[in-house]
Amino acid sequence: MTRGLFITFEGIDGAGKSSHIEALAEEFRRAGRVVTLTREPGGTPLAERLRALALHEPMDALTEALLMFAARRDHLLQVIEPALARGEVVLCDRFTDATFAYQGHGRGFDLEVLAQLERWAQAVPALPGGLRQPDLTLWFDLAPEIAAQRLAGARVPDKFEAQPVEFFRRVAAGYAARLEADRGRFARIRADQAREAVWHDLLQALRGRGWLQ
Numbered sequence: 001m002t003r004g005l006f007i008t009f010e011g012i013d014g015a016g017k018s019s020h021i022e023a024l025a026e027e028f029r030r031a032g033r034v035v036t037l038t039r040e041p042g043g044t045p046l047a048e049r050l051r052a053l054a055l056h057e058p059m060d061a062l063t064e065a066l067l068m069f070a071a072r073r074d075h076l077l078q079v080i081e082p083a084l085a086r087g088e089v090v091l092c093d094r095f096t097d098a099t100f101a102y103q104g105h106g107r108g109f110d111l112e113v114l115a116q117l118e119r120w121a122q123a124v125p126a127l128p129g130g131l132r133q134p135d136l137t138l139w140f141d142l143a144p145e146i147a148a149q150r151l152a153g154a155r156v157p158d159k160f161e162a163q164p165v166e167f168f169r170r171v172a173a174g175y176a177a178r179l180e181a182d183r184g185r186f187a188r189i190r191a192d193q194a195r196e197a198v199w200h201d202l203l204q205a206l207r208g209r210g211w212l213q
């Protein structure tokens with residue numbers, strides 16, 4: 001059976017992830033793969049309810065992190081693991097790198113505690129190493145000032161989108177640190193380019209791994 005693939009999309013709000021995720025799903029379908037397109041926080045009825053709380057209710061950073069990981073555990077067990085077991089391509093708009101970037105670097109919450117929560121929430125005993133991680137993370141790297149311009153007036157901002165540019169500088173630095181710690185898993189996409197160039201680079205990252213022709 002074809003091996004499942006778990007690909008995550010990451011970046012600050014407004015970096016351009018959603019603009020490309022459906023196109024990549026279509027590209028995989030053209031290549032004969034079944035695709036599960038999903039997002040975090042969310043992806044199951046329970047996780048979507050937790051998302052509504054996390055994105056709109058004021059709370060401290062630990063509560064926020066616990067909600068993210070609770071939503072993730074449900075999503076992993078209900079959606080991601082079954083899809084990977086069926087040999088599907090799972091494209092997920094954000095995953096645990098977002099928790100390290102937003103709750104860790106953005107809010108300043110303890111990275112070691114996040115790492116422990118990650119070990120519990122992503123435990124899949126059948127896997128070598130026992131922990132589910134993405135096969136590839138596409139990091140849309142964009143300056144917070146440009147992202148803010150792109151989002152200005154586009155929609156009513158949620159709790160995170162309403163944060164000042166300094167918050168997103170810390171979040172972006174968090175993503176850069178995650179890439180440095182695990183270079184093999186990440187592809188950095190320069191998101192300040194025109195859409196066509198971003199799409200080209202994204203496809204190259206997939207082709208370079210032999211996952212698309």
Ligand SMILES: Nc1ncnc2c1ncn2[C@@H]1O[C@H](COP(=O)(O)OP(=O)(O)OP(=O)(O)O)[C@@H](O)[C@H]1O
Pocket residue numbers: 011012013014015016017018019020150151154191192193194195196198
């Ligand atoms: N390469 C690009 N050049 C200019 N504008 C872009 C580009 N890519 C996306 N945009 C625009 O920027 C805005 C944000 O894009 P998009 O919603 O895809 O970002 P996102 O990373 O998914 O954001 P969020 O995480 O907040 O949902 C949209 O208005 C989109 O049309």
Ligand SMILES: Cc1cn([C@H]2C[C@H](O)[C@@H](COP(=O)(O)O)O2)c(=O)[nH]c1=O
Pocket residue numbers: 013039040041055068093094095096098099100102103160161
């Ligand atoms: C998974 C995850 C997400 N967030 C934040 C990041 C975004 O501001 C929102 C999700 O909105 P999107 O439009 O779907 O990108 O949630 C977070 O702070 N921590 C996380 O783990």
